[in-house]
Amino acid sequence: MVNKKRVIQFKTPVYVEERGTAVGPKEGSGPLGHGFDYVFPSLLCGEKDWQTAEKKMTEKAITYCLHKQRLKDNHLDLFIAGDLTNQSTVSSQIARNLHVPFIGSYSACATAIENCIVAGMWINGGGARHVLCASSSHIGGCEKQFRFPIEFAQQKPDTAQTTVTGAGAIILGRHQSMIQMTEGLLGKVIDLGINNPYELGAAMAPAAADTLLTYLQETEQKPSDFDLILTGDLARSGSEIFKKLLREHGVIVSENYDDCGVMMYGTNQQVLAGGSGAGCCATVVFGHIFNEILANRLKRVLVIATGALHSANTVQQHKTIPCIAHAVVFERRGN
Amino acid sequence: MVNKKRVIQFKTPVYVEERGTAVGPKEGSGPLGHGFDYVFPSLLCGEKDWQTAEKKMTEKAITYCLHKQRLKDNHLDLFIAGDLTNQSTVSSQIARNLHVPFIGSYSACATAIENCIVAGMWINGGGARHVLCASSSHIGGCEKQFRFPIEFAQQKPDTAQTTVTGAGAIILGRHQSMIQMTEGLLGKVIDLGINNPYELGAAMAPAAADTLLTYLQETEQKPSDFDLILTGDLARSGSEIFKKLLREHGVIVSENYDDCGVMMYGTNQQVLAGGSGAGCCATVVFGHIFNEILANRLKRVLVIATGALHSANTVQQHKTIPCIAHAVVFERRGN
Numbered sequence: 001m002v003n004k005k006r007v008i009q010f011k012t013p014v015y016v017e018e019r020g021t022a023v024g025p026k027e028g029s030g031p032l033g034h035g036f037d038y039v040f041p042s043l044l045c046g047e048k049d050w051q052t053a054e055k056k057m058t059e060k061a062i063t064y065c066l067h068k069q070r071l072k073d074n075h076l077d078l079f080i081a082g083d084l085t086n087q088s089t090v091s092s093q094i095a096r097n098l099h100v101p102f103i104g105s106y107s108a109c110a111t112a113i114e115n116c117i118v119a120g121m122w123i124n125g126g127g128a129r130h131v132l133c134a135s136s137s138h139i140g141g142c143e144k145q146f147r148f149p150i151e152f153a154q155q156k157p158d159t160a161q162t163t164v165t166g167a168g169a170i171i172l173g174r175h176q177s178m179i180q181m182t183e184g185l186l187g188k189v190i191d192l193g194i195n196n197p198y199e200l201g202a203a204m205a206p207a208a209a210d211t212l213l214t215y216l217q218e219t220e221q222k223p224s225d226f227d228l229i230l231t232g233d234l235a236r237s238g239s240e241i242f243k244k245l246l247r248e249h250g251v252i253v254s255e256n257y258d259d260c261g262v263m264m265y266g267t268n269q270q271v272l273a274g275g276s277g278a279g280c281c282a283t284v285v286f287g288h289i290f291n292e293i294l295a296n297r298l299k300r301v302l303v304i305a306t307g308a309l310h311s312a313n314t315v316q317q318h319k320t321i322p323c324i325a326h327a328v329v330f331e332r333r334g335n
Numbered sequence: 336m337v338n339k340k341r342v343i344q345f346k347t348p349v350y351v352e353e354r355g356t357a358v359g360p361k362e363g364s365g366p367l368g369h370g371f372d373y374v375f376p377s378l379l380c381g382e383k384d385w386q387t388a389e390k391k392m393t394e395k396a397i398t399y400c401l402h403k404q405r406l407k408d409n410h411l412d413l414f415i416a417g418d419l420t421n422q423s424t425v426s427s428q429i430a431r432n433l434h435v436p437f438i439g440s441y442s443a444c445a446t447a448i449e450n451c452i453v454a455g456m457w458i459n460g461g462g463a464r465h466v467l468c469a470s471s472s473h474i475g476g477c478e479k480q481f482r483f484p485i486e487f488a489q490q491k492p493d494t495a496q497t498t499v500t501g502a503g504a505i506i507l508g509r510h511q512s513m514i515q516m517t518e519g520l521l522g523k524v525i526d527l528g529i530n531n532p533y534e535l536g537a538a539m540a541p542a543a544a545d546t547l548l549t550y551l552q553e554t555e556q557k558p559s560d561f562d563l564i565l566t567g568d569l570a571r572s573g574s575e576i577f578k579k580l581l582r583e584h585g586v587i588v589s590e591n592y593d594d595c596g597v598m599m600y601g602t603n604q605q606v607l608a609g610g611s612g613a614g615c616c617a618t619v620v621f622g623h624i625f626n627e628i629l630a631n632r633l634k635r636v637l638v639i640a641t642g643a644l645h646s647a648n649t650v651q652q653h654k655t656i657p658c659i660a661h662a663v664v665f666e667r668r669g670n
Contacts, residue, residue, distance in 0.1 A: 006412075006436055008462050051648065077341075078521065085646065086421045088441050089654075092524060092644030096657040101341055101521035103449060104644070106423050106439035114438060118453065125460030127343050145648075186413065186436035189427060309427030309439070311420065313386065313480075319424075322431040324439075 007218045008184045014120045016179040016330070017130065017171040019286040020064030022057045024139070024165030027275075027283065030265045035288040036166075037064040043140055043165060050140030054083065054090045058136045058167035062094070065132065065169045076100045076171070077128035080118055082111040083136045084163075084278050086145060090136060100132065108307030109204075109233050110187070111135040112168055112282035113326040117184035119172045120328075129174050136167035137277030146197070146312050159237045160198040161276035164264055168282025178334055179293050183219075185327040187211045189309065195320045197310060201238020201261075201273055204306040204323040208234060209245040211304050211325040216251065223253045227298045230289065232281040232305035232325070233261035235274030260284035281305045289330070299332045342553045343519040349455045351514040351665070352465065352506040354621040355399030357392045359474070359500030362610075362618065365600045370623040371501075372399040378475055378500060385475030389418065389425045393471045393502035397429070400467065400504045411435045411506070412463035415453055417446040418471045419498075419613050421480060425471060435467065443642030444568050445522070446470040447503055447617035448661040452519035454507045455663075464509050471502035472612030481532070481647050494572045495533040496611035499599060503617025513669055514628050518554075520662040522546045524644065530655045532645060536573020536596075536608055539641040539658040543569060544580040546639050546660040551586065558588045562633045565624065567616040567640035567660070568596035570609030595619035616640045624665070634667045 021036040028039030038060050040046075045053040058081075079098050081091035082105035095102040107114035115133035122128045142163040143150045172181060190210055194203040208231050216222060223229055234242050239259045246253055260281045261274035285303055292298040310321040356371040363374030373395050375381075380388040393416075414433050416426035417440035430437040442449035450468035457463045477498040478485045507516060525545055529538040543566050551557065558564055569577050574594045581588055595616045596609035620638055627633040645656040 011461070049652065051652070082439075082441065084422070086648055087419070087443070087644065087646035089644065089646045089649050092657045092659075093649075093654070095524040095644075095659075096526045099523055102524050102659060103453065103521060104417075104441035104443075106417065106441045108422070108439075118438065121457055121460040121462050124462075125456040126346070127456050127459075186438060188434055189430040189437050191431045309422065309424065309430075311422035311424045313421055314424050314428075317384065317386070319428070322427045324427075324430075324437060 005218055006185055006214060010120050010124050010182060012124045014123050014172050014181045015175060015177040016181065017173045017175050017177055018065045018068050019170045019290055020061040021168050021283045021287040022060040023283055026269065027164060027166050027264060030269060032264060032284060032288040035291045036283060050138050050144060051085055051090060054136050054138035054141055055093050058090060058094055058134050061167040061169040062134055065171055076130050076132050078122060078131045080105055080115040080131060081134040082106045084142055107324060108309050109276055109278050109280060110305035110307030110324055110326050111278045113303060113305035113328055116172060116181060116328050117186060117326060120181055120184055123172065123174060131172050132169065134167065134169040135278040135282045137163050137279040139163040139165045142277060156272060157198050158272055159201060160272045161200055161235045161261060161274055162271040163277040164275040164280035166279030166283035168279060168286040170286050178332060179290060180331050180333045181328055182331050183329040185211060185215050187325040189322045189324050191320050191322040193320050195318055197315050200276060200308045201234045202241050203321045204308055205234055205238045205241040205245060207323040207325040208242050208304050208306050211327050213249055215327055223251060223256065226256060226300050226302045228301045229253055229257045230301060230303050231259045233276040234259050234306055235261035235276060237273045293330060293332045301330045303328050340553055341520055341549060345455050345459050345517060347459045349458050349507050349516045350510060350512040351516065352508045352510050352512055353400045353403050354505045354625055355396040356503050356618045356622040357395040358618055361604065362499060362501050362599060365604060367599060367619060367623040370626045371618060385473050385479060386420060386425060389471050389473035389476055390428050393425060393429055393469050396502040396504040397469055400506055411465050411467050413457060413466045415440055415450045415466060416469040417441045419477055442659060443644050444611055444613050444615060445640035445642030445659055445661045446613045448638060448640035448663055451507060451516060451663050452521060452661060455516055455519055458507065458509060466507050467504060469504040470613040470617045472498050472614040474498040474500045477612060491607060492533050493607055494536060495607045496535055496570045496596060496609055497606035498612040499610040499615040501614030501618035503614060503621040505621050513667060514625055515666050515668045516663055517666050518664040520546060520550050522660040524657045524659050526655050526657040528655050530653050532650050535611060535643045536569045537576050538656045539643055540569055540573045540576040540580060542658040542660040543577050543639050543641050546662050548584055550662055558586060558591065561591060561635050561637045563636045564588055564592045565636060565638050566594045568611040569594050569641055570596035570611060572608045628665060628667045636665045638663050
C-alpha cells in the first residue's frame with residue numbers, strides 16, 4: 001500500500017541551529033528592518049553588478065550563520081541553495097567557496113522552504129547532521145532578467161510586486177535549540193491559467209490554498225491551532241484571493257494570518273502590492289519570525305512559501321504560470 | 336562528533352522500478368540509438384518551439400516509465416526534476432500536469448544524478464515510496480539560450496561539446512527490481528579557473544576526479560571493483576584530463592572507464608568533443624547502461640555525473656566556471 005499522506009513528520013527532531021539575514025536599503029528601512037542581521041546601505045553592496053551584489057549579500061547572511069554558531073564550514077555536511085538568477089549562478093558561485101557537498105534547488109520564491117524540507121529529510125534519512133541552506137533575490141538582477149533593467153523605470157500595475165533584495169541562510173540540524181522544524185509538506189504545481197507576470201499573487205494564491213487545505217485535512221487541524229499562518233509572498237492582492245479561496249472551502253483565516261510580501265514593507269514605501277522573490281520569505285521568516293518565536297511572542301507558525309515557476313521566455317510565449325507552495329511548521333521548544 | 340563520511344549508503348534498499356528515455360534524431364542514429372525507448376524524427380518533435388519540444392520529449396520519457404510499470408501518476412509520492420532552460424521551466428510545466436508533490440532541482444548536466452540521490456534519501460527518510468525523477472536538454476533551446484541560435488551556425492573549437500537532445504525519467508522506490516541504487520556521493524563545487532564555455536570538459540574534469548578519489552578513499556575500493564566507471568559528459572578532451580588528474584594521484588582508470596558524452600555519438604557524427612547536457616547522462620545511463628545491467632553484461636557501475644554551473648550571463652562577465660560531480664552506484668540484483 002502506498003501511503004497517500006503528504007505531510008512529513010520529522011521523526012528525528014530537526015532544529016534551527018542558526019540563521020542569518022542580509023537585506024538591501026529599502027528592506028532595512030521597512031518595519032522589519034531592525035530584525036535583520038545586516039542592512040546594506042546601497043543596492044550594489046559595494047560591487048559592480050547586481051549578481052555579484054546578490055552573492056555578497058548571501059555570503060554575509062551565511063557568515064552571520066556560521067559566526068553566531070561558531071561553526072566553520074567544515075562542520076557542515078551539506079549546502080542546499082537556489083536563487084532566481086538564470087542557472088542559479090549566485091548559489092553556485094557561493095558553493096564554490098564553501099567546500100561542502102552541494103545540492104542546487106529551484107522553487108522560485110518558495111526555494112527557502114523547499115530547501116528546509118529537503119534538509120529535514122536529509123537529516124531524517126541519516127545523510128547529514130548540519131545542513132546549511134540559503135536563498136536570495138535582488139531587485140536589480142531580477143528586473144533586468146525577468147522584465148527590464150530598473151534604470152528603464154518601467155510602469156507597472158498595482159498588482160505587481162517588488163522583488164525583495166535580501167538573502168536568508170539557515171543551519172538545520174540535530175543540535176537542540178529553541179526552534180524546531182516539526183513538519184513539512186511539499187506542494188503540487190497548480191496553474192489556473194494566469195499568464196500575466198504582474199498578477200503573480202493571483203497566480204500563486206490557488207497553490208497556497210491547496211497546500212493549506214491539504215495540510216489541515218491530513219493533520220485534522222484548524223487555522224486557530226497556529227499562532228500565525230504566513231504565506232510566502234502573495235502580497236496584498238494575492239492574500240485577498242487566498243482568503244477568498246479558503247472561505248469557499250469553509251476555512252477562515254484572518255487575525256492569525258499574514259504574508260511575508262505584505263509584512264516586509266511599510267505602507268509609506270512604494271512597493272505596489274508588496275514584496276516577492278526568493279529572498280522575501282527567507283528573510284522575513286529567518287529574521288523577524290524567528291525573533292518573535294525566540295521572544296516567546298509566537299509559539300507555532302505555519303509557513304506556506306509560494307513560488308511562480310515562470311521565466312522571461314515563457315512570458316514572451318504567453319504561457320500560463322505554474323505555481324507551487326511548500327509548507328513547514330516551526331515551533332518553539334522550551335519555556 | 337560530526338560524521339565526516341560523505342558516501343551515503345542507502346540503508347532502506349532503493350530500486351530502479353522503471354525508466355524511460357526519449358531522444359532526438361542525431362542521438363537516435365548514434366551507436367546507442369537502439370537502446371532508447373523513443374526517437375523523435377525531428378528536433379522540433381512536432382512542436383513550434385524548442386522549449387515545447389523538450390517538454391514533449393520529457394513527457395514521452397515519463398509516459399514510458401509509467402506505462403511500463405503500469406503505474407499511474409497518482410501512485411507516485413514525489414516528482415523531482417530539473418533542466419537547463421532558464422528557471423527550469425520545462426520541468427515546471429511538466430510538473431503542472433503530473434499532480435504530484437514537486438521538488439525543483441538544478442545541477443546542470445549532473446541534474447539526473449542529483450535527483451537520484453535526493454530521491455534515495457527521501458525513500459530512506461521515510462518520506463516517499465515511489466519517486467519519479469526527470470531531466471532533459473535540447474540542442475535548440477540550449478544553443479539559443481547559452482550561446483547563439485543554431486540557425487546562426489556558429490563555429491566552435493574541437494573542445495566544444497554538442498548538447499544532447501534527450502530526456503531521461505526514472506522511478507526509484509522500494510519495489511524490488513533487478514537494478515539497485517546502493518550508494519550516493521554529492522559533489523563539492525570545484526573551480527580551477529577556466530572561464531571558456533568551450534572548454535567545459537577541462538572545467539569539469541577536476542570535479543569528477545575529486546568525487547571519484549573521495550569515493551575510493553572513503554569506501555576503500557579501487558577502480559577495478561567496478562565493471563564500469565562512467566563520467567557524465569566530460570567528452571573526449573575532458574576524459575583525457577580526468578584520467579591524467581587521476582594518474583597524478585596514483586589511480587589508473589582505463590579499460591573499465593567510459594564517458595556518456597563520448598559514448599552517445601559515433602565517430603562519423605559531427606559533434607566536436609562529444610555530447611553534454613542534462614539529457615546526456617540521463618539517457619545513456621537510464622537507457623543503454625541499464626540495458627547492459629539487465630542483460631548481465633554489467634553488474635556494478637559507478638556513475639559520476641558532471642555539471643558546469645555557469646550561465647550566459649556569467650560567461651559575458653568572464654567569470655570562471657564552478658563545476659560539480661555527483662556519483663551513484665547501480666548494481667545488478669539477482670542472477
